[in-house]
Amino acid sequence: MATSMVKIESVRKRFGHLEVLKGVSLDVPPGGVVCVVGPSGSGKSTLLRCVNRLETIDAGRVWVDGELIGFAEKGGRLHLLRPEELCRQRQEIGMVFQRFHLFPHMTALENVMEGPCTVRRVPKATAASQAMALLDRVGLADRAGHYPRQLSGGQQQRVAIARSLAMNPKLMLFDEPTSALDPELVQEVLQVMRDLAASGMTMIVVTHEMGFAREAGDHLVFIDDGVIVEEGPPREVLSRPRHERTRAFLGQVL
Amino acid sequence: MTELPIEAVKPPRPGRLVAAALAALAMVWLVYTVIVNPNLHWDVIVTFLLDGRILGGLWITVALTALSMVVGVGLGVMAAVMQLSDSPVLRGAAGLYTWFFRGTPLLVQLIFWLDIGLVFPEIGIGVPFGGPMFLQWPANELITPFTAALLGLTINEGAYMAEIVRAGIRSVDPGQREAAESLGMSHRQILRRVVLPQAMRVIIPPTGNQFISMLKTTSMVSVISGAELLTVSQRIYLDNFEVIALLVVASTWYLLLTSVATVGQRFLERRFSRGH
Ligand SMILES: Nc1ncnc2c1ncn2[C@@H]1O[C@H](COP(=O)(O)OP(=O)(O)OP(=O)(O)O)[C@@H](O)[C@H]1O
Ligand SMILES: [Mg+2]
Numbered sequence: 001m002a003t004s005m006v007k008i009e010s011v012r013k014r015f016g017h018l019e020v021l022k023g024v025s026l027d028v029p030p031g032g033v034v035c036v037v038g039p040s041g042s043g044k045s046t047l048l049r050c051v052n053r054l055e056t057i058d059a060g061r062v063w064v065d066g067e068l069i070g071f072a073e074k075g076g077r078l079h080l081l082r083p084e085e086l087c088r089q090r091q092e093i094g095m096v097f098q099r100f101h102l103f104p105h106m107t108a109l110e111n112v113m114e115g116p117c118t119v120r121r122v123p124k125a126t127a128a129s130q131a132m133a134l135l136d137r138v139g140l141a142d143r144a145g146h147y148p149r150q151l152s153g154g155q156q157q158r159v160a161i162a163r164s165l166a167m168n169p170k171l172m173l174f175d176e177p178t179s180a181l182d183p184e185l186v187q188e189v190l191q192v193m194r195d196l197a198a199s200g201m202t203m204i205v206v207t208h209e210m211g212f213a214r215e216a217g218d219h220l221v222f223i224d225d226g227v228i229v230e231e232g233p234p235r236e237v238l239s240r241p242r243h244e245r246t247r248a249f250l251g252q253v254l
Numbered sequence: 255m256t257e258l259p260i261e262a263v264k265p266p267r268p269g270r271l272v273a274a275a276l277a278a279l280a281m282v283w284l285v286y287t288v289i290v291n292p293n294l295h296w297d298v299i300v301t302f303l304l305d306g307r308i309l310g311g312l313w314i315t316v317a318l319t320a321l322s323m324v325v326g327v328g329l330g331v332m333a334a335v336m337q338l339s340d341s342p343v344l345r346g347a348a349g350l351y352t353w354f355f356r357g358t359p360l361l362v363q364l365i366f367w368l369d370i371g372l373v374f375p376e377i378g379i380g381v382p383f384g385g386p387m388f389l390q391w392p393a394n395e396l397i398t399p400f401t402a403a404l405l406g407l408t409i410n411e412g413a414y415m416a417e418i419v420r421a422g423i424r425s426v427d428p429g430q431r432e433a434a435e436s437l438g439m440s441h442r443q444i445l446r447r448v449v450l451p452q453a454m455r456v457i458i459p460p461t462g463n464q465f466i467s468m469l470k471t472t473s474m475v476s477v478i479s480g481a482e483l484l485t486v487s488q489r490i491y492l493d494n495f496e497v498i499a500l501l502v503v504a505s506t507w508y509l510l511l512t513s514v515a516t517v518g519q520r521f522l523e524r525r526f527s528r529g530h
Binding site for chain 1: 443
């Protein structure tokens, strides 16, 4: 287990009568970049949200860096974690959303400082200089004082990535980070993600950007109707899909 | 490149001109009749405007408004957070509170608080359900018109504020909460740092209205002889029969207070619309 950064085992998730994940298993090694593709409603977002416990799971197990997510195993029984322990687990897992979800009442800099200051109680001055360094890393040092409203979509998403990185996560989850962006803004965000992947960050990326999956991804997962239909090295899956459903889906998006 | 300045001639709008002239005329006439009216006793109005008793009443009005709004907002936030919680018991308790106090007239509540000694002659701190009491006082000593007014206004205000705060909290995009959760923030931190500051934009305008209406609602306290602005004005005119003059004095002060409150509301609205 210690060899995986993320280990997802037979996870099931139901919303009422609708079973959205029907036994999904996935292993991500440290530094691995897994891209998840699949049709709308297939359960991609739900799978990501189960990893940082934004959704509770109905069956299966999720481990991040060897630690069981959402439960503690004591005397052969599972105990639900207390809220403060869940918070501690989430601090280690960054998440980037399709619609950015920056805090609109804070500047870019304040957004990036929020996690360290409020959660980790890092002194303001330290947090500010770290946040500046992160904004610089995503190419937005000159926009530190801007409010999200005053930034383009691509810039907002890069601030959102910096905000997650400020917590020094072991793992980053991306849920269609470029789907809400105008086409000419997609590349600036993908470039930040490529740099992040090259720096050794473990990433799970739900995306429709097949070019990114091919070049930056180590592993590609095609998910449909709550099950992993096909997975493997991105180039292989993309150029020689083995399953009819994968072929049909790739035929539509490529 | 050639400059193309625009100096357009405005089309004539005779209708609007006539309407404006009529409105101006009506206002001048109204002010004139009021000023020259011998029944208004301007000299009396001017002397009583800064009368000690009136200023004392004014002070009580301001104190009642400020205290009941501050505590009422606190109660409202608490009840709103309870109503949005996962626990059905907390939701039920908060729901019952708003249901009861919004559903009964404030006038009745005020009289009830003043006469609470009829129901609970002794008020104290101790073990509930008939256990021993550590401290207790006769209700009649604890409940003065001022404390009864404060209780009535505060608890009533909390019930209205609960609805306003709830609407504000619900107006915040759920994605905001999820982004904060994924940073590892606790429920309390999310409420304080992310949800409430954004809810403020929705909460402040109706709260300003509540404040302005509270300045005037305090006058209801006159039914339990609360010694605020209207009550003292009434006491004076029952003495000297200058009914209209003293009502003008009271109204002048109410207008002044609400005007100041309106300026404060504008300021707060601007403060909490940062980033928008
Ligand atoms: N909170 C919820 N309550 C009920 N149903 C939900 C909820 N969240 C998701 N679903 C349903 O679960 C299914 C999978 O949703 P999910 O968001 O995981 O799909 P997705 O693969 O991310 O799709 P998309 O590409 O459109 O984002 C959908 O049918 C959706 O309607
Ligand atoms: Mg999705």
